Amino acid sequence: MNRMRPSVETTIETDAIAVERTLAGDRDAFRILVERHSRNVYRLAYRMTGNQHDAEEVVQEAFLRAYQKLSQFASRANFGTWVYRIAANYAIDRMRQKKSEDSNRALPARETEDGLEMDLMSSVPDAAPSPERLAQSGQVADQMRRALRELTPAERTAFVMRHWGGSGIDEIAEALNSSASAAKNTVFRSVQKLRKALEPFVERRGQARAMGTEL
Amino acid sequence: MKHPKEEELIAYHDGEVEGRDSIATHLRDCPECQAELARIDALLAALNSIPVPEPAEDYGRRVWQQISPRLPEKRAHWWDFLFSEPKTVGWLAPRRWVAAGAIAALVLAAFIAGRLSKPVVPGTPVAVDQSKVRERILVMAVGEHLGRSEMVLVELANSGPQIAGQKEVNISREQRRAEDLLEENRLYRQTALEQGDSALAGVLDELERVLLDVAHSPQQVTPAQLENIRQRIETRGILFKVRVVGKELQQRGESGNMPATPSSSAKSERNKA
Numbered sequence: 491m492n493r494m495r496p497s498v499e500t501t502i503e504t505d506a507i508a509v510e511r512t513l514a515g516d517r518d519a520f521r522i523l524v525e526r527h528s529r530n531v532y533r534l535a536y537r538m539t540g541n542q543h544d545a546e547e548v549v550q551e552a553f554l555r556a557y558q559k560l561s562q563f564a565s566r567a568n569f570g571t572w573v574y575r576i577a578a579n580y581a582i583d584r585m586r587q588k589k590s591e592d593s594n595r596a597l598p599a600r601e602t603e604d605g606l607e608m609d610l611m612s613s614v615p616d617a618a619p620s621p622e623r624l625a626q627s628g629q630v631a632d633q634m635r636r637a638l639r640e641l642t643p644a645e646r647t648a649f650v651m652r653h654w655g656g657s658g659i660d661e662i663a664e665a666l667n668s669s670a671s672a673a674k675n676t677v678f679r680s681v682q683k684l685r686k687a688l689e690p691f692v693e694r695r696g697q698a699r700a701m702g703t704e705l
Numbered sequence: 706m707k708h709p710k711e712e713e714l715i716a717y718h719d720g721e722v723e724g725r726d727s728i729a730t731h732l733r734d735c736p737e738c739q740a741e742l743a744r745i746d747a748l749l750a751a752l753n754s755i756p757v758p759e760p761a762e763d764y765g766r767r768v769w770q771q772i773s774p775r776l777p778e779k780r781a782h783w784w785d786f787l788f789s790e791p792k793t794v795g796w797l798a799p800r801r802w803v804a805a806g807a808i809a810a811l812v813l814a815a816f817i818a819g820r821l822s823k824p825v826v827p828g829t830p831v832a833v834d835q836s837k838v839r840e841r842i843l844v845m846a847v848g849e850h851l852g853r854s855e856m857v858l859v860e861l862a863n864s865g866p867q868i869a870g871q872k873e874v875n876i877s878r879e880q881r882r883a884e885d886l887l888e889e890n891r892l893y894r895q896t897a898l899e900q901g902d903s904a905l906a907g908v909l910d911e912l913e914r915v916l917l918d919v920a921h922s923p924q925q926v927t928p929a930q931l932e933n934i935r936q937r938i939e940t941r942g943i944l945f946k947v948r949v950v951g952k953e954l955q956q957r958g959e960s961g962n963m964p965a966t967p968s969s970s971a972k973s974e975r976n977k978a
Contacts, residue, residue, distance in 0.1 A: 504859050511852055517776060519856065524772065525765030532760045542758065550772050557776050634755055652719065653749055677719075678712040685748055 552577035
């Protein structure tokens with residue numbers, strides 16, 4: 491019998507027991523949920539916020555909110571998906587707030603870097619790089635981060651949930667507080683914007699790779 | 706045939722089912738749309754290559770340490786303190802001493818509930834109430850204990866190598882919890898025996914053997930050793946028994962209408978388990 495990894499069903503079952511026991515007053519049971527799902531939530535949060543500091547804050551806040559709202563969690567649901575959605579929802583708020591703070595500041599957001607931690611989204615230079623530099627794969631990666639940063643928070647959330655998290659349209663709609671058709675449109679718009687911004691570079695990299703000149 | 710729209714091709718890439726067959730048919734004969742889909746595939750594959758720092762194995766534990774002081778109590782029952790994690794660990798406060806102390810407090814509480822009141826004639830309503838209070842305390846405590854034991858066994862039954870080919874699995878967390886539960890279990894088993902509830906004592910006795918197995922296993926076990934532990938749990942059917950008895954105790958605790966001694970139907974249900 492292959493027992494390499496617990497199945498989704500057994501994870502959901504043990505999560506449901508942990509939720510039940512947390513609601514009955516056993517705080518230690520919530521620890522199991524935190525330890526089990528933190529890493530997955532972190533990956534989502536990092537992709538959404540683009541930096542470690544914000545991602546960690548999103549993870550903590552997501553679990554705090556999940557604990558507070560636990561009585562609203564229906565045991566039919568999957569706790570992993572539920573906390574994922576809470577994290578996405580909080581990350582949108584946080585990105586919107588940061589965006590508005592940044593736009594109110596005289597200095598660009600990247601000047602807040604303290605040198606100890608690299609903010610991947612904000613470390614990309616604004617000036618368009620030359621074609622020679624873009625031939626380097628690292629520059630293409632920077633360009634991709636920049637394009638992601640230019641999406642609206644809702645578009646970035648929709649894109650991350652759909653293409654990296656494998657979430658369904660209904661889950662994305664819940665995270666965005668929108669209808670399913672609006673969520674579908676947001677996913678489409680995000681891919682469309684990314685294509686517009688990145689396809690020339692991706693194609694150029696593909697050509698460079700084919701010619702064996704990629705650095 | 707009309708070319709699919711860009712959004713339809715993106716949805717096709719995402720594996721959406723609606724209209725999938727007709728798009729697939731179209732793609733077979735349309736090099737233009739094949740190239741368009743290839744561009745979408747290439748872009749999304751390139752975006753996948755952006756690195757994400759992998760959180761450390763103990764990341765979840767660190768998150769718990771950071772958030773646990775900020776979590777409000779869900780329910781402030783007076784007996785919760787008996788089962789909460791000790792705030793300090795180390796030689797001054799070994800976890801098993803805390804567990805044993807908690808049980809001692811519990812037994813004392815049950816004793817006080819039963820004894821430290823003015824003498825009454827046996828059989829009066831007051832005497833019945835005292836007996837109910839005393840049993841209720843024990844029923845709730847044992848119910849909680851069984852719930853916690855169930856969690857450890859379920860966690861253990863579902864643990865396994867995270868990566869194929871991993872040689873050893875760390876079960877030290879489950880072991881620590883099994884050690885704590887072992888101390889509680891012994892005292893509850895003795896109490897059940899003293900009260901003449903042999904069915905409950907029997908289940909607790911079986912649980913004790915399983916907990917001992919877990920507590921005495923090495924911290925790092927091979928998948929084969931883990932499978933062995935798991936099979937011992939499964940062979941004894943202990944998880945099922947613990948669930949049945951735990952549920953029964955929970956119902957008795959919630960109804961608050963308990964006989965001074967367990968009913969014959971409750972006992973027979975446990976014996977079936």
